[in-house]
Amino acid sequence: MCTLVQKYNVPGPRYTSYPTVPYWDIYEFSGKKWQSTLIQSFEESNSSEGISLYIHLPFCESMCTFCGCHKRITKRHEVEVPYLQTVLKEWQLYCNLFSEKPKIKELHLGGGTPTFFSAENLEYLIKGIFKIADKAANYEFSFEGHPNNTTREHLQALYNVGFRRVSFGVQDYNEKVQKAIHREQPFINVKNVTDAARDIGYTSIGHDIIFGLPHQTIADVEQTILKTKELMPDRLAFYSYAHVPWLKGNGQRGYNDHDLPTAEEKRMQYESGKKLLAQVGYEEIGMDHFALKTDTLFKAMENGALHRNFMGYTSSKTQLMIGLGASSISDSWYSFAQNVKGLEEYEHLVGNAIIPIYRGHILTDEDSIIRKHILNLMCRFETEFTTEEIGLLDLNSSFDKLMEMQADDLLQIDSYKIKVLEKGRPFIRNICMAFDMHLQRKAPETRLFSMTI
Structure with missing residues (x-):
């Protein structure tokens, strides 16, 4: 740990x-x-x-x-x-x-x-x-x-x-x-x-x-x-x-x-x-x-x-x-x-x-979709993207990050369904960050957030 x-x-x-x-x-x-x-x-x-x-x-x-x-x-x-x-x-x-x-x-x-x-x-x-x-x-x-x-x-x-x-x-x-x-x-x-x-x-x-x-x-x-x-x-x-x-x-x-x-x-x-x-x-x-x-x-x-x-x-x-x-x-x-x-x-x-x-x-259409899935992760520790949503969003980098987290036994990925494991619950903020398009496109130049741990 x-x-x-x-x-x-x-x-x-x-x-x-x-x-x-x-x-x-x-x-x-x-x-x-x-x-x-x-x-x-x-x-x-x-x-x-x-x-x-x-x-x-x-x-x-x-x-x-x-x-x-x-x-x-x-x-x-x-x-x-x-x-x-x-x-x-x-x-x-x-x-x-x-x-x-x-x-x-x-x-x-x-x-x-x-x-x-x-x-x-x-x-x-x-x-x-x-x-x-x-x-x-x-x-x-x-x-x-x-x-x-x-x-x-x-x-x-x-x-x-x-x-x-x-x-x-x-x-x-x-x-x-x-x-x-x-x-x-x-x-x-x-x-x-x-x-x-x-x-x-x-x-x-x-x-x-x-x-x-x-x-x-x-x-x-x-x-x-x-x-x-x-x-x-x-x-x-x-x-x-x-x-x-x-x-x-x-x-x-x-x-x-x-x-x-x-x-x-x-x-x-x-x-x-x-x-x-x-x-x-x-x-x-x-x-x-x-x-x-x-x-x-x-x-x-x-x-x-x-x-x-x-x-x-x-x-x-x-x-x-x-x-x-x-x-x-x-x-x-x-x-x-x-x-x-x-x-x-x-x-x-x-x-x-x-x-x-x-x-x-x-909120843009992209914002609304990502918001829904972050809420799902925060409230249910799981979410599933539809085929239509996958077609609308570029989630390649997001799933690349999730694959690494899966290797660390924090979550499971089944097609477009993500389920956070017990070991991954303390890292839920990090998991949500994988889908944060705004954060990915523009990393903060100054300190904005507290540490996740």
Whole structure:
């Protein structure tokens, strides 16, 4: 395995979209084209499956140095209401384009720290969203909670407006690691919010655990999983720390590169953690995710309904996902669009009745085909190209790369069907990269992505 780690440990995307953001064709993109695909997708899907809504809440009271997300550090809570009012105005701008009331199938609050906002203000936000929208059948609402500041009031208020899923950022329980990543939270805090969520009635509780953190050892990862076993959350995100300190606004500068585990050590952390999670009772779901057999994520995988988008893995697919808030990304299935990142610019544009996007990408026919197969690989660990698709695409170089991976026992190729083997699952990003036409045609000249291992 170490030899394979050395061979395949290269910078690579996580494929929450295809094409990945650095390869978006911003010159062919326009707000007019985006709105056209948005309306088309809405008309095609709203009545049948509904739409998804992601709301970015960017504020945090302190900087966690492992985080690469867009955020604004402040202790001034008077920013809450003006920001939420702007989000609701943005939502109104979208609804003005639609011929009927949106039916929301999935809604997720991400950040930043959503629980930076008061319970009262989060309830105000959700009620504002549904003044001009309806809930779709079998809807699923979720939010990210910080164990140190998520209160019972937060949990109850969001439960009252339809939330049944919550994920808590644990990362690691070792105090030295917590101090390095500026995320000091004792186990009792995680236990309290997990117990409170269960008591209130949440049906899916998740914990996020990271391996590859500064000063982290295999023993730390195992201890964190054993502590997690005491609480048995319904699902787990067990993912690799993405070291990208070169990104603007990133806080990953509180430690040196030599404080991080080597690629081989990271892989051992993953393999050891994965084995222990299986012993505890968790099933592997796609990339970096695990769930109990009773959780909707596992059931979605069994039923072939697992989907992946900018919100991560979801238990059902919607064709249209709208992102609200500064830096949010929307997906109309035919195109992507990202909001401006600056809070002041975001509020200015929305205040002037302008949907605040600043870049995006219109998918080509080739993009749509490759996207489908990357999604299949990410969600099902297998895919099969049709004869028509093979005729449309030049996949010679892709299959050349796959033949080498087959020789390494990472996957099996049967004509145009690819099946990822158990040994190949840790290298799923590398396998998807074999089909990334944009990456093949133009290798990045600067560092864009974290290492795959």
